[in-house]
Amino acid sequence: xxxxxxxxxxxxxxxxxxxxxxxxxxxxxxxxxxxxxxxxxxxxxxxxxxxxxxxxxxxxxxxxxxxxxxxxxxxxxxxxxxxxxxxxxxxxxxxxxxxxxxxxxxxxxxxxxxxxxxxxxxxxxxxxxxxxxxxxxxxxxxxxxxx
Numbered sequence: 068x069x070x071x072x073x074x075x076x077x078x079x080x081x082x083x084x085x086x087x088x089x090x091x092x093x094x095x096x097x098x099x100x101x102x103x104x105x106x107x108x109x110x111x112x113x114x115x116x117x118x119x120x121x122x123x124x125x126x127x128x129x130x131x132x133x134x135x136x137x138x139x140x141x142x143x144x145x146x147x148x149x150x151x152x153x154x155x156x157x158x159x160x161x162x163x164x165x166x167x168x169x170x171x172x173x174x175x176x177x178x179x180x181x182x183x184x185x186x187x188x189x190x191x192x193x194x195x196x197x198x199x200x201x202x203x204x205x206x207x208x209x210x211x212x213x214x
Contacts, residue, residue, distance in 0.1 A: 068119055068158060068159065069119065069120075070117050070118070070119055070124075070159070070160060070163040071117070071118045071119075072115050072116070072117050072118075072163060072164060072167045073115065073116060073118070074113055074114070074115055074116075075114040075115060075116050075126065076107075077107060079116065080100075080103060082116070082123050083103060083114065083116070083126065084096065084099060084100065084103065086116075086123065086125070086126050086150055086152075087099045087102075087126075087150075089152075090148055106128065109130075111130055111131040111132075112128065112129065112130045112131075112147070113128070113129050113130075114127070114129070115128075115164060115167065115168070117151075117163060117164050119160075124151065124152045124154075124160055125149070125150055125151035125152060125155060125160045125161065126149070126150055126164070127146060127147075127148065127149040127150075127161075127164040127165065127167075127168060128146070128147035128148045128149075129144065129145070129146065129147065129168045129171065130144070130145045130147045131143070131144055131145070132144075132145045132181065135181035135183075136181075136183070136203065136204055136206060137181065137204050138179050138181045138203075139179065140177070140179055143177065143179060143180070143181045144168070144171070144172035144175070144177050144179075144180050144181070145180070146165065146180065146182035149161055149164060149165065149194075161194055161198065162197075162198055165198050168180070180200075182200055186207075
């Protein structure tokens with residue numbers, strides 16, 4: 068299966084929003100569109116679509132973070148999110164996207180690549196392990212509202 072990976076641009080907004088809804092169904096379209104706009108405007112974030120026969124079948128977000136838990140270098144390239152259409156899972160699409168982003172990071176001189184997964188997202192944990200990521204730590208974040 069030939070997979071074409073390219074950067075998402077503003078003309079892809081409707082296509083990306085459709086996929087974004089699948090990854091973050093709890094968010095409103097307004098919130099997703101606002102996040103997409105932040106990514107388009109950012110010099111440190113980007114998104115890439117994977118296409119098979121011109122059909123968008125997944126995407127991944129890439130960021131250059133100032134810091135990432137478990138990583139030793141700063142800044143560090145980071146996989147912010149990845150989503151693959153259910154009909155294309157298990158066919159190497161996520162691997163192609165992540166490999167593309169890893170190569171982007173290598174070409175920029177980086178030696179490590181970070182990511183994170185919610186503790187409850189077991190399928191994503193398995194995907195990360197299959198793609199060669201190594202778990203570095205488990206963290207639970209807390210928040211206290213100040214009156």
